[in-house]
Amino acid sequence: MALAIGVTAGLVGGYFGNVTRNATEWLFNLVMTFPGLITLIVLMPLTRGDYRWTMLIYGVLLAPGTYRIVRNLVVAVKNELYVDAARVSGLSDLRILGRHVLFVIRGPVITNTAFLMGTAIGVQSGLAFLGVGSKEVPSFGLMIASGFGNLYLVPLQFVWPSILLGLLTGSMVLLGNSVRDAFELGRPKPQKLAAPPVAVGAQLSDGVASSTAPSTDGGAGGGTAGPLLSVHDLGVAFPAGDDLREVVKGVSLTVGPGEVVGLVGESGSGKSQTAFSVLGVLAPEARITRGSIRLDGRELIGLSDAELRPLRGRVVSYIPQEPMSNLDPCFTVGSQLTERVRRTLGAARGDERRTVLELLERVEIPDPARVFASYPHQISGGMAQRVLIAGAVACRPRLLIADEPTTALDVTVQAEILDLLRGLQKDFDMAILLVTHNFGVVADLCDRLVVMRDGEVVESGSTREVFAAPRHAYTRSLLGSILDEDYFDVDVLAKSVGAGR
Numbered sequence: 001m002a003l004a005i006g007v008t009a010g011l012v013g014g015y016f017g018n019v020t021r022n023a024t025e026w027l028f029n030l031v032m033t034f035p036g037l038i039t040l041i042v043l044m045p046l047t048r049g050d051y052r053w054t055m056l057i058y059g060v061l062l063a064p065g066t067y068r069i070v071r072n073l074v075v076a077v078k079n080e081l082y083v084d085a086a087r088v089s090g091l092s093d094l095r096i097l098g099r100h101v102l103f104v105i106r107g108p109v110i111t112n113t114a115f116l117m118g119t120a121i122g123v124q125s126g127l128a129f130l131g132v133g134s135k136e137v138p139s140f141g142l143m144i145a146s147g148f149g150n151l152y153l154v155p156l157q158f159v160w161p162s163i164l165l166g167l168l169t170g171s172m173v174l175l176g177n178s179v180r181d182a183f184e185l186g187r188p189k190p191q192k193l194a195a196p197p198v199a200v201g202a203q204l205s206d207g208v209a210s211s212t213a214p215s216t217d218g219g220a221g222g223g224t225a226g227p228l229l230s231v232h233d234l235g236v237a238f239p240a241g242d243d244l245r246e247v248v249k250g251v252s253l254t255v256g257p258g259e260v261v262g263l264v265g266e267s268g269s270g271k272s273q274t275a276f277s278v279l280g281v282l283a284p285e286a287r288i289t290r291g292s293i294r295l296d297g298r299e300l301i302g303l304s305d306a307e308l309r310p311l312r313g314r315v316v317s318y319i320p321q322e323p324m325s326n327l328d329p330c331f332t333v334g335s336q337l338t339e340r341v342r343r344t345l346g347a348a349r350g351d352e353r354r355t356v357l358e359l360l361e362r363v364e365i366p367d368p369a370r371v372f373a374s375y376p377h378q379i380s381g382g383m384a385q386r387v388l389i390a391g392a393v394a395c396r397p398r399l400l401i402a403d404e405p406t407t408a409l410d411v412t413v414q415a416e417i418l419d420l421l422r423g424l425q426k427d428f429d430m431a432i433l434l435v436t437h438n439f440g441v442v443a444d445l446c447d448r449l450v451v452m453r454d455g456e457v458v459e460s461g462s463t464r465e466v467f468a469a470p471r472h473a474y475t476r477s478l479l480g481s482i483l484d485e486d487y488f489d490v491d492v493l494a495k496s497v498g499a500g501r
């Protein structure tokens, strides 16, 4: 009863406009004013202690709890872009609610229902124990009550039903969790950056994948001091049924100190998963199957999140593809940057604001004070990307990983952001691993490039060489595909390599 009323009203109240929401809210507030147990006892003359009627009424009294959970979840989900997309594609509200909204909120609803089942059994037993339930229908409450009467003569008569009642209500919660997990298809538990299979772990500790591992991407690797980042034979896989599907298959690359390396390839070639492996932010279901990642001489594979945290922001930093979705809409730009500056720079209170304003100025934001006080929705996409860059370089990291940093921006803003990255790279002598599928960006910014296809590195070398004479057919086809556009010319691109640097 609680599930039927609460979920239906929650879906309707959360999804439709204010009038419907206010009406359902008012109704459920009213229901909540009834004290549960006392109402059931008062209604005894009507229900005659029949547990079915008692539980139906109790279900109505419990419905507001379910309603509130569902309504809140629906309010959060209904503004998601995929719900808008379903709406504009002409799906009816009923279909959107049933297919897109209910599907997302079912997890919390299932666990809450299991808890309600335990509560209902407990309440029914309590009523029977107090003698306000039916005497004919056997129940835990009746058994416990009669056992209580004989407590000193036969204590086990009281103990056994009490234990079983506790086990039953407790197991409802476990059942709810299991049903939720089964529905969510065993949503994976978060993993460490890497939990490679034993064989790989042994290989790593044997030193096979040490810093002396050969650089197979043709990189200078920063000369005698060795590369800043060295990825060797990296494998990343995702579960596919009972098996694992490798999406990064033995990738090796290096980035020397102060070097800009482009990681290029078509969509789905494994660029982002390679970059995420270095940052230790792979999806929870991802597995590192083999290989080694050394950053500034330290092996990252096998480190826990807590061990990686001090490196993030200080040694390696990240600029994402979608600037807007990486800023929290609830806080001003200033407070988000201040938090970061406080954590990574350990800036003293009072100094934080000045430090953040200086950073905003450094990333060429025209009115830093206004942007500092703005919420993310009050600034443009280009401005948001500058804010994220400011946050990323706050600690002058030695390596900046930029994942398609200009893809979401229009062409003029793209050029400005690239100029900014170039300036920052020079000023801070920072290495950049630039994930992109745009050869124009590579030509503009990168010293070297690594071309990936289907999870593997197919070609690497200095940008000038690869542009002038691509060896692999795939690189040629990638270059060819952009050169189809009239304004690109291979010779012009090859000559323009590094022109901006």
Ligand SMILES: Nc1ncnc2c1ncn2[C@@H]1O[C@H](COP(=O)(O)OP(=O)(O)OP(=O)(O)O)[C@@H](O)[C@H]1O
Pocket (backbone or CB within 6 Å): 238, 247, 265, 266, 267, 268, 269, 270, 271, 272, 273, 274, 283, 285, 437
């Ligand atoms: N959570 C996931 N579960 C299963 N497969 C995934 C998951 N995330 C990524 N993949 C798969 O990994 C492969 C590589 O993805 P990746 O994001 O690295 O591609 P990419 O080269 O960065 O592409 P894009 O430029 O479009 O971001 C793709 O085939 C993708 O489907």
